[in-house]
Amino acid sequence: xxxxxxxxxxxxxxxxxxxxxxxxxxxxxxxxxxxxxxxxxxxxxxxxxxxxxxxxxxxxxxxxxxxxxxxxxxxxxxxxxxxxxxxxxxxxxxxxxxxxxxxxxxxxxxxxxxxxxxxxxxxxxxxxxxxxxxxxxxxxxxxxxxxxxxxxxxxxxxxxxxxxxxxxxxxxxxxxxxxxxxxxxxxxxxxxxxx
Amino acid sequence: xxxxxxxxxxxxxxxxxxxxxxxxxxxxxxxxxxxxxxxxxxxxxxxxxxxxxxxxxxxxxxxxxxxxxxxxxxxxxxxxxxxxxxxxxxxxxxxxxxxxxxxxxxxxxxxxxxxxxxxxxxxxx
Numbered sequence: 001x002x003x004x005x006x007x008x009x010x011x012x013x014x015x016x017x018x019x020x021x022x023x024x025x026x027x028x029x030x031x032x033x034x035x036x037x038x039x040x041x042x043x044x045x046x047x048x049x050x051x052x053x054x055x056x057x058x059x060x061x062x063x064x065x066x067x068x069x070x071x072x073x074x075x076x077x078x079x080x081x082x083x084x085x086x087x088x089x090x091x092x093x094x095x096x097x098x099x100x101x102x103x104x105x106x107x108x109x110x111x112x113x114x115x116x117x118x119x120x121x122x123x124x125x126x127x128x129x130x131x132x133x134x135x136x137x138x139x140x141x142x143x144x145x146x147x148x149x150x151x152x153x154x155x156x157x158x159x160x161x162x163x164x165x166x167x168x169x170x171x172x173x174x175x176x177x178x179x180x181x182x183x184x185x186x187x188x189x190x191x192x193x194x195x
Numbered sequence: 196x197x198x199x200x201x202x203x204x205x206x207x208x209x210x211x212x213x214x215x216x217x218x219x220x221x222x223x224x225x226x227x228x229x230x231x232x233x234x235x236x237x238x239x240x241x242x243x244x245x246x247x248x249x250x251x252x253x254x255x256x257x258x259x260x261x262x263x264x265x266x267x268x269x270x271x272x273x274x275x276x277x278x279x280x281x282x283x284x285x286x287x288x289x290x291x292x293x294x295x296x297x298x299x300x301x302x303x304x305x306x307x308x309x310x311x312x313x314x315x316x317x318x319x320x
Contacts, residue, residue, distance in 0.1 A: 035278065035299065102207075102210070115206045115210060118205050119207040121205065122205045122207040125205075125250075125277050125298075126277050126278075126298045129277035129279045129280070130277075130278050130279070133278045136279055142282065143279065145279070147204065147250055147252050
């Protein structure tokens with residue numbers, strides 16, 4: 001039983017690693033939701049944030065619900081870690097989010113044109129950069145994000161989320177969110193490559 | 196009333212900024228989607244102010260800023276970035292940007308920033 005209670009050694013180091021992962025998850029979630037809230041000027045909540053540490057080969061399976069997502073946007077980043085920040089929505093939720101951010105009447109938007117897709121891409125840019133900024137509050141940590149791009153129907157989830165640095169493992173922070181005034185639901189996913 | 200050139204690859208951001216700027220009583224003379232387009236439109240319109248997104252495809256905002264300032268050293272450029280891009284903003288200010296806005300921004304912040312720059316111009320005579 002001593003091995004489970006020790007502060008040093010194997011379990012001590014494991015607990016430190018788990019605490020670090022938990023900290024990354026909480027920091028990212030808090031920042032992402034806070035930034036989304038400032039953007040929408042409405043409450044934004046989360047249900048269950050997941051933090052995963054996986055070999056890259058298992059990432060696609062672990063995030064299977066997002067395969068074939070109707071609407072998504074992403075931007076890759078480099079710096080202290082390379083990774084991908086992404087937002088996933090159903091088509092209906094994307095329309096509702098666009099209506100909210102464009103100040104349109106609920107139900108008025110019927111199609112995702114250039115402006116609406118740009119709205120989703122920019123939401124990804126702003127909210128997920130908020131997450132990266134929060135992680136950057138640690139000494140020496142910095143990220144360099146690239147231009148966001150939107151996608152209609154994610155065909156290859158693995159390629160969509162693969163960090164540009166080609167790392168063998170990833171930390172994934174998955175934050176489902178909901179915005180109650182317009183009933184918008186979606187998920188923010190942050191993938192950090194781990195050497 | 197200021198004549199403003201908006202530079203941003205995001206149609207959403209161009210839409211938001213146009214709305215804020217026009218509601219404040221200023222004129223949007225044109226919109227550019229790329230840094231390269233921005234320089235050409237600056238030469239054409241000689242706006243009072245430019246809002247310039249820093250992260251754009253192609254040359255990017257920093258290169259566009261340098262090109263605009265080379266064309267007109269007195270150009271008043273407000274750089275726009277997402278939170279967390281502070282090193283890029285600092286670099287732009289060092290290059291000669293007049294001010295900056297961080298997304299998501301409040302309408303009042305945009306208007307106050309524009310008014311502050313216009314006042315500074317007037318004071319300079």
